[in-house]
Amino acid sequence: MTTDTTTPSDYIEKNSPLFIKVAFALFLGGFATFALLYCVQPMMPVFSKEFSVSASESSLLISMSTFMLAFGLLLTGPISDAMGRKSIMIIALLLSSSFTLLSAIVHNWQLLLICRALVGISLSGVAAVAMAYLNEEIAPRHLGVAMGLYIGGNAIGGMSGRLISGVLIDFYSWHIVLGIMSFLALICAISMWKLLPPSKHFEPMPIKFSKLLNGYLHHIVQPRLPWLFFQGFLLMGAFVTLFNYIAYRLIAPPYLLSQAWIGVLSIVYLSGIFSSTTFGSWADRFGHARVLWIAVVIMLSGALITLFTPITIVFIGMVIFALGFFGAHSVTSSWIGRCATKAKGQASSFYLFCYYIGSSVLGTAGGHFWQSQQWNGVIGYIATILIISLLVALYLKRQTLKQ
Numbered sequence: 001m002t003t004d005t006t007t008p009s010d011y012i013e014k015n016s017p018l019f020i021k022v023a024f025a026l027f028l029g030g031f032a033t034f035a036l037l038y039c040v041q042p043m044m045p046v047f048s049k050e051f052s053v054s055a056s057e058s059s060l061l062i063s064m065s066t067f068m069l070a071f072g073l074l075l076t077g078p079i080s081d082a083m084g085r086k087s088i089m090i091i092a093l094l095l096s097s098s099f100t101l102l103s104a105i106v107h108n109w110q111l112l113l114i115c116r117a118l119v120g121i122s123l124s125g126v127a128a129v130a131m132a133y134l135n136e137e138i139a140p141r142h143l144g145v146a147m148g149l150y151i152g153g154n155a156i157g158g159m160s161g162r163l164i165s166g167v168l169i170d171f172y173s174w175h176i177v178l179g180i181m182s183f184l185a186l187i188c189a190i191s192m193w194k195l196l197p198p199s200k201h202f203e204p205m206p207i208k209f210s211k212l213l214n215g216y217l218h219h220i221v222q223p224r225l226p227w228l229f230f231q232g233f234l235l236m237g238a239f240v241t242l243f244n245y246i247a248y249r250l251i252a253p254p255y256l257l258s259q260a261w262i263g264v265l266s267i268v269y270l271s272g273i274f275s276s277t278t279f280g281s282w283a284d285r286f287g288h289a290r291v292l293w294i295a296v297v298i299m300l301s302g303a304l305i306t307l308f309t310p311i312t313i314v315f316i317g318m319v320i321f322a323l324g325f326f327g328a329h330s331v332t333s334s335w336i337g338r339c340a341t342k343a344k345g346q347a348s349s350f351y352l353f354c355y356y357i358g359s360s361v362l363g364t365a366g367g368h369f370w371q372s373q374q375w376n377g378v379i380g381y382i383a384t385i386l387i388i389s390l391l392v393a394l395y396l397k398r399q400t401l402k403q
Contacts, residue, residue, distance in 0.1 A: 010200060011139035018197060022137065023150075025195035026130050029089060030153030032188035033126045035161030036096055036119055037065055039181045041243060042166035042263045043174055045251055050174070051109045056367020059244045063360040064113050065120030066240075070356035072124025073349050078212055080125070085133040085199050092125025093189035097182050104178035128349060136201045155276075155326075159269035162243075166263015212346070219347050224339050224399065227392055231292075231332050232355035234389040235299075237362025238382045239325045242303060244363050245370045245378050246318070255311055268318045272326030279327030280334060288335040289400035293393035295331060299324025300386040307379055328389075329355075 012018045040047070044058040051058075080088040096119050103115035130150055161181065168177045219225045243266075250257045250265075275295075283291045302321030306314050336351045362385060369377035 012137050013139050019138070021195045022134075022197065025192045026134065026150045027153035028188040028192050028195075029093065029126050029130055030150050031157035031160065032093055032185040033096075033123045034154050034157035035164070036100055036181060036185050037069070037123060037161065038062065038158050039161035039165040039178070040116070042162050042247055042259060042266070043169050043177065044244065045247055046169055046174055046259065047112075051112075053109065054367060055245060055248050055370050056364055059364050059367050060113055061116050062240065062244065063364045064117040065123070066356040066363075067360035068117045068120035069124045069127065070353045070360065072121040073128045073352050073356070074212075076125045076128040080129045080132065085129050085136070086196055088125050088129050089133070089196075090189060090193045092122050092129075093185060093192065095125075096122035097185040097189060100178055100185060101182035104175045104182060127352070131348070133196075133199065136199060137197075155269055155272050159266045162266035162269075163263045166266065167260040169263075170258050170260040216346060216350055219350055222339065224396060225336065225347065227396055228332055228336055228339065229351055229354040231389060231392050231396075232329075232351050233358035233362075234385050234392070235296075235325060235328050235332065235358070236355045237358035238299070238303070238385040238389070239321075240359040240363035241366035241378065241382055241385075242306070242318075242321060245366060245375075246306070248370060249375045250311075250314075254309070257311075265315065265318065268315070268322045271319050271323045275323040275327040276330035280330045283331045283334060287400070288331050288338065289397040292328060292331045292335070293390060293397060295324050295328035296386060296390045296393050297324070299328060300383060300390065303379055303382045303386065307376065 012022055040061045044055065044061065047053065047061060048055060048058045076088065076092070099115050099118040099122060103112055103119070106112050106115060134150060164184075165177050165181065168180065172180075219229075246265075247259075247262045249255070250262055251259070279291060279295055299321055302317045302319070302324055305317030305320060308314065308317070333348070333351060336347050339347075366378055366381055369381040373380070
């Protein structure tokens with residue numbers, strides 16, 4: 001029998017050299033994860049032309065990755081509970097970098113999709129484990145700052161992946177662009193390996209699949225959690241759909257934008273850094289139920305504004321849409337932790353599972369609306385999803401206020 005001799009000084013304190021190392025290392029991990037995941041999005045029209053596939057088929061490059069990432073989240077977390085945090089994250093980044101490099105040299109559409117699927121399942125090893133590492137190693141009173149830096153790395157990585165690939169594709173082939181992204185991820189993996197200290201508070205736990213299953217079943221029968229899981233599915237599905245197909249609209253008349261300019265438009269993601277923290281604080285102050293529906297309405301308003309023709313108004317609509325999305329995502333994900341009475345990690349994993357399944361399923365389905373009705377059809381589809389999301393938010397508000 002072992003005795004827990006952990007003292008507060010064993011944890012990593014804010015502003016210490018070790019805290020800075022950990023924060024920067026996991027910032028790089030989040031950056032690499034979402035840069036690799038979404039770097040293909042602004043290049044979708046290029047892939048459509050190169051492989052003679054439709055917009056819906058081209059979106060499979062993202063959907064395959066997010067689909068496999070979603071399933072990986074259910075497995076890599078428990079595996080890291082048994083094998084350790086740092087090793088899983090480093091291996092995951094190295095594998096995802098390798099599979100991205102492999103995708104850069106293939107010339108077959110089916111093989112490219114397989115490579116993207118392998119990238120997705122590899123990246124789940126970072127997405128599922130980084131938060132667990134922070135929870136275990138950072139002093140509790142500084143955890144919010146460290147988590148904010150990690151999530152900031154996620155947002156900046158998603159934006160940078162789109163921005164870098166969107167600009168480079170105007171000058172180089174997609175093979176070279178994916179090779180460059182692979183190299184950047186490799187640098188992040190090596191830096192993370194050098195900077196991130198081994199876990200001090202990790203305690204191996206054997207994998208018991210019966211216990212995992214019971215945990216997931218427990219969350220599904222709770223009164224509010226299933227609706228929050230469904231909310232994640234809807235929100236991410238709507239978000240990815242807009243950014244999947246906006247490029248097809250903007251490269252066509254009357255805009256005729258270059259791929260570089262489409263990549264630059266990903267700066268709208270910066271609005272999410274503001275809205276996620278703002279809505280998070282409002283949720284703490286006024287209650288999640290009173291805030292969530294407002295974020296969904298903002299998101300819906302932004303989508304409808306993009307129906308106008310002037311590029312400036314379209315851009316404003318994209319900014320408002322992103323503001324609403326990141327606000328809604330922040331409120332919903334934090335509400336999960338409040339509603340889960342046990343196995344909170346599994347609750348968060350299942351939320352992210354639904355979140356990325358929404359990206360995969362709804363994002364790909366949106367391509368059929370682009371092919372049949374162009375942008376009006378896409379926005380009609382997104383509006384339908386968000387009206388359902390709004391109804392869910394209002395239902396949760398009513399149920400919560402009743403209590």
